Amino acid sequence: MMTTHRPSIIPLRSILALIAAAFLLSACGGESTESLPNTSASASSVNYTGPAPENDDVQAFKLAVWDNLATQDKCGACHNAGGQSPTFVNEQDINIAYAQARTVVNLDAPSQSEMVSKVAGGHNCWTSSTAACVDILTTYLTNWAGGAAGSVKTVELRAPAEKDPGATLTFPASSGDFESTVYPVLRTYCIDCHTENGQTPYIASSSGATSYEQAQSRINLETPSASRLVQRLRTDFHNCWDNDCDLSADTMQMAIEDFANLQSPQTVDADLVVSKALNLAEDGLLANSGGRYENNIIALYEFKAGEGQTAFDTSGVSPALDLTLSGNTEWVGGWGIALGGAYQNEQNFMVPAGKAQGSTASSQKLHTFLTASGEYSLEAWVAPGNITQEDARIVTYSGSATTRNVTLSQSLQRYEVLHRSTSSDENTPFGTQDADMLLQATLQHVVVNYSPGTGRQIFINGEPSGDVDPDSAGLLSEWDDSFALVMGNETDGNSPWEGTIRMVAFHNRALTPEQIQTNFEVGVGQKFYMLFGVSHLINVPESYIVFEVSQFDSYSYRFTSPFFISLDNTVEPSNIRLAGMRLGVNGKEPAVGQAWANLDVTLNADDYEPGTGQPLSPLGTIIALEEGPETDEFFLTFDQLGSETYARSEPALPPAATPVDLPASSDIGLKTFDEINDTMASLTGVDKTQTDVYNTYVTVKQQLPTVETIEGFLSSHQMAITQMAIQYCDVLASNVALRTAFFPGFNFSKSADTAFDATGRSQVIDPLLDRFVGENLATQPADADIETELNSLIDNLTSCGGSCDAGRTETIVKASCAAVLGSATTLVQ
Numbered sequence: 001m002m003t004t005h006r007p008s009i010i011p012l013r014s015i016l017a018l019i020a021a022a023f024l025l026s027a028c029g030g031e032s033t034e035s036l037p038n039t040s041a042s043a044s045s046v047n048y049t050g051p052a053p054e055n056d057d058v059q060a061f062k063l064a065v066w067d068n069l070a071t072q073d074k075c076g077a078c079h080n081a082g083g084q085s086p087t088f089v090n091e092q093d094i095n096i097a098y099a100q101a102r103t104v105v106n107l108d109a110p111s112q113s114e115m116v117s118k119v120a121g122g123h124n125c126w127t128s129s130t131a132a133c134v135d136i137l138t139t140y141l142t143n144w145a146g147g148a149a150g151s152v153k154t155v156e157l158r159a160p161a162e163k164d165p166g167a168t169l170t171f172p173a174s175s176g177d178f179e180s181t182v183y184p185v186l187r188t189y190c191i192d193c194h195t196e197n198g199q200t201p202y203i204a205s206s207s208g209a210t211s212y213e214q215a216q217s218r219i220n221l222e223t224p225s226a227s228r229l230v231q232r233l234r235t236d237f238h239n240c241w242d243n244d245c246d247l248s249a250d251t252m253q254m255a256i257e258d259f260a261n262l263q264s265p266q267t268v269d270a271d272l273v274v275s276k277a278l279n280l281a282e283d284g285l286l287a288n289s290g291g292r293y294e295n296n297i298i299a300l301y302e303f304k305a306g307e308g309q310t311a312f313d314t315s316g317v318s319p320a321l322d323l324t325l326s327g328n329t330e331w332v333g334g335w336g337i338a339l340g341g342a343y344q345n346e347q348n349f350m351v352p353a354g355k356a357q358g359s360t361a362s363s364q365k366l367h368t369f370l371t372a373s374g375e376y377s378l379e380a381w382v383a384p385g386n387i388t389q390e391d392a393r394i395v396t397y398s399g400s401a402t403t404r405n406v407t408l409s410q411s412l413q414r415y416e417v418l419h420r421s422t423s424s425d426e427n428t429p430f431g432t433q434d435a436d437m438l439l440q441a442t443l444q445h446v447v448v449n450y451s452p453g454t455g456r457q458i459f460i461n462g463e464p465s466g467d468v469d470p471d472s473a474g475l476l477s478e479w480d481d482s483f484a485l486v487m488g489n490e491t492d493g494n495s496p497w498e499g500t501i502r503m504v505a506f507h508n509r510a511l512t513p514e515q516i517q518t519n520f521e522v523g524v525g526q527k528f529y530m531l532f533g534v535s536h537l538i539n540v541p542e543s544y545i546v547f548e549v550s551q552f553d554s555y556s557y558r559f560t561s562p563f564f565i566s567l568d569n570t571v572e573p574s575n576i577r578l579a580g581m582r583l584g585v586n587g588k589e590p591a592v593g594q595a596w597a598n599l600d601v602t603l604n605a606d607d608y609e610p611g612t613g614q615p616l617s618p619l620g621t622i623i624a625l626e627e628g629p630e631t632d633e634f635f636l637t638f639d640q641l642g643s644e645t646y647a648r649s650e651p652a653l654p655p656a657a658t659p660v661d662l663p664a665s666s667d668i669g670l671k672t673f674d675e676i677n678d679t680m681a682s683l684t685g686v687d688k689t690q691t692d693v694y695n696t697y698v699t700v701k702q703q704l705p706t707v708e709t710i711e712g713f714l715s716s717h718q719m720a721i722t723q724m725a726i727q728y729c730d731v732l733a734s735n736v737a738l739r740t741a742f743f744p745g746f747n748f749s750k751s752a753d754t755a756f757d758a759t760g761r762s763q764v765i766d767p768l769l770d771r772f773v774g775e776n777l778a779t780q781p782a783d784a785d786i787e788t789e790l791n792s793l794i795d796n797l798t799s800c801g802g803s804c805d806a807g808r809t810e811t812i813v814k815a816s817c818a819a820v821l822g823s824a825t826t827l828v829q
Contacts, residue, residue: 046070050093058098064143066097068316074126088115109156110141111286122235127320129305130236132312139316158285159542159567162533165277165635167265168586169221171627175212181259182215182229183208185252189241197349199309200331203229217333217554217628221263224256226630266587268635273644274584275636276533280549280557280629284528287548292522293515296377298369299485299506303335304526311337311356311487315505317369321362321485329354329488333625334525334551336502339488340385353496355489360482366397367405367481369508374476375451377507378408379516381524383443385498387413388706390698392497393490394446395504399483401490402427405476408448410497413437415465417448417456423474430456432465443502445520451510462520464513525550532635538576538603538642542567545581545636546613551629552622559583560620562596564603565613572610573603580639580648581616586626589637595621666710668779670717671829673704679826680724683772684732684817685742696727708829717827725822726814733814743767743813752798752808764813765790772820780825790816 048066053059069075070089078084079100081092088101105113116137119125125133175183186194190204201214218228232238234249242248268274278284294300300315301323311323328340328351339354370376382394390411398404404426407418415438416431424430432438438460449457455469487504489496502524511519531544543566552558562581564573581596582589596617608614626632639648671679677697681688688694703720705712732738739748746763747755756764768790769783797812798804 046076046091048091048094050091051095053098054095058095060146061098061101061144062094065101065140066094068140068318069137075124078124105141105144107141107145110145111138113138113141116141127312127322128310129308129312131304131306132310132314135302135304135312135314136316136320139314143316157529157531157544157546157565157567159544160276160278160283160285160531160533162276165268165274165584165587165633167267168633169260169263169265169627170586171216171219171221172263175209177259177262178212178215179208181262182219182252182255183211185255186211186215186229189248190239193239196351200329201307217625217630219256219259219627220631221256221260221627222631224253224260227253227256228630230256268584268587271646272584273537273638273641273646275537275545275638277633277635278530278532279631279633280528280530280551282630284530284549287527287529292519293511294505294507296507296509297505298365298508299504301487301501301504303331303337303502306331306333306335313362317365319362319365321358321365323356323358323485323487325354325356327352327354327489327493329356331554332500332502333554333629336500336525336553337487338500339496339498341496341498352493353489353498355493355496356487356501357489357491358485360484363397363483363485364481366485366506367479367483370405370506371476371479373508375508375510376406376448377450377505377509377511377516378406378448379503379505379507379511379519380408380446381443381502381504382446383500383502384410384439384441385500387437387439387441389498390701391495393486393488393495394497394499394501395485395487396490397483397485398491399480401492401494403480403483405479405483406448406450408446409495410439413439415439415446415458415460417458419450419456420478420480421450421471421474421476422478424471430458430467430469430471432458432460432467436465438465441499443500443524445524447511447516447519449510449516454510457510459513459516462517523550525552530634534636534641537638537644538573540566540571540573540576542571543573545616551625554625556625557623557629557632558620559595559623561618562616563613564608564616566610569610572605572608573614574605576603576642577601578603578616578638578641580646582637583621583623584635584637585623586633590623593621593623595619668710669708669829670705670710670713670827672706672708673701675829676704676721676724676826677701680728680821683821683826684728685738686728686731686735690731693727693731696723700724705827710828713827718822721827722818722822725818725826729814729817729821732817733810739813742771746813748810748813750809751802751806752804752812753801755809756794756798756812761791761794764794764816768817768820772825774825779828786820790819793819 048062053062066089070080070091075089076091079087079089081087081090086100086104088097088104090097090100101115104115110116116134119137120130120134122130127133186204193199194202194204196202196205201218203211203215203218205211205214215229220227224230230249230253233240233245233252237245240248297315298317299313299321301311302314303311304314305312309325311325313321313323325337328343330338330340332338337356342351342353344350378395380395392410394408394410396404396407396409398407404418405420409416409418409429411429411431412434414431414434416429418426418429420426445461447459449459452473452475455471455473457469458465458467484491487501527548527550530547530549532546533544535541535543543564546563546565547559548561550558564578566573577600579600581599582594596619599617601616603614637646638644639646677688686693688697700720700723703716705717732742743763746760750760765787769786773783773786774780793816794812797808797815800808
């Protein structure tokens, strides 16, 4: 959870610290990769002049793969004609290149290709992230295989290696052992970069507990040498502190081994009926290879890197529009980034609100492709952090707060689209209706469609919002190519959005409603099929209980849609009872999240379909992450599966805890920010949309109370209320019609030394008491006391006598009004 503190002025020392941090980050650098040869040569394109492609598949290979990989910055420097084998970017004969490529690719499963696995091992990645290179290369091969045609693809289930649940090491709840072993190494050698003042993960935080939380997913207790903390040093050569990176890696590995040796393994109860065991990272079958319509994607962000300061564009469409993360940003497990507001950290360093921004040069790609087609779809999976933020930019392609090409924004429970065309104003939002409350603080699939035929359309979770674009459809010819793509803020940093972004894609064609529905149903994030072997428990060969599994966030997994299947299509189950299925992790059954504990079904031929299996339940569940997807070991247990049974005795319910006497709560509460604004508008008669009033409200709203408890009152609340009261009273007293109705009989044209005689004072004070002060309230001050205070205020302000300036009378009325309106009469309820 990210806590937001928003001071109105950032101190100079914080600005200087921010500049220093920027230099520090540039010194730390990003991911290290193997050096690429001959990168000084032109890398933009390669002109092919050899023999024509022999068939359509060779031509498809050229367009999807060869044209992208033949450049000097990728594979063209080595795997060319006369270069090292395989010569799959042979620039002299595309047909030879095609034949060579077929030896290192698997078009049935592009992600499993030898070419991809070679790059995944660190071979000549052309970006700072191996994961990004793998994704882009997989996209090239998928497009060659026909994936760009937009058809739904399927995933072929494959049997995992069989293993029994073992004795598993788990992370202790306390960080004590970690702080005595691994933490000193991290604080000594990683402190220049990986603290809250620098880049994620904060493994060298000054807080041992924070470092422990951030480091757990990067530590493998079972195999310390496989820990990400070790591998970053040994294979990625990432900021080693010794001349030999292996020595640095050995130091880190020994510290992790010391930590692991302090832990005791968790063994599985021998009486349980258990399946074979699986590890998500090692045994999970990637399920992201099928289902989505992506044939016109020109920019794609799936946020798979998981660390560093770059969110990579993995669309495979050049130039790559990579984004730089800054401010309060955090990687989310299972793919995604979390963006938070500005806050002051424990070192008194002002961390600005988070955002991810591309360069103006690379952002020109959007202008080029979208103005050429005249239409687009902006697709995103987002989870707003709350439903109270306004004018908060989720995704924007803009130049400033008032100049843009297209923006997806949040205003309370509305999604809004600001869009430039020849027929629409770029700053007039088109959005969902307030009453529909379509924007919720949960994960949602949002699509903005635009085409000359339909104008703007908004789809939420696969369904159209039903809102009709008030502007006629126009052209995109007025778009500006000097703008930048930003997520989570505006280019000026003054429109922060808080929440999580799991995926963003730009299509240079408007998606059809059917395609949008399909993409919603496919979902988002890294998904796997996990096949838990049960052949040893029943007389059905190659039989498995299969789940779709994903890392839900940095703290949990999502298991859903279990089904039974045999990979031997010649066999079927017959009258096999399955009852009381539970998930196990790291040698034990979690106490919560057991959605299938009451499952009782029979596996039989009538409900079984060879090739697709038999569904067991539509339910899903969330299981807490313990050590991370690289290490956590899962298995299933059954009260009965076939003839195998386990006599489960449910533990007795613990006695109810004695209720705790809570402190007495006050009968008096605070009005919240929106209630205060509505109250002031109602009492004064000034419209809350009046320009000066609205601008003041927007400026101080985050300084006003957000909860009703009186214990939450802060002095800053009173300062904001005072500013609101002054502005409302200023408009009231400056508007002749309003002030005449509010203060009947008072002569604003008199000088201050004569206007506030006994009659004049009564004509000012009485309406304020009548309109602003309640009646018969037990805790309110007496009218006489308020009147005494106002008379004292007027006496002080009229002490100038006959030398008062001409506008003094109006100023005194405004001050008297603000004194009452900005008091507890407005704040307390």
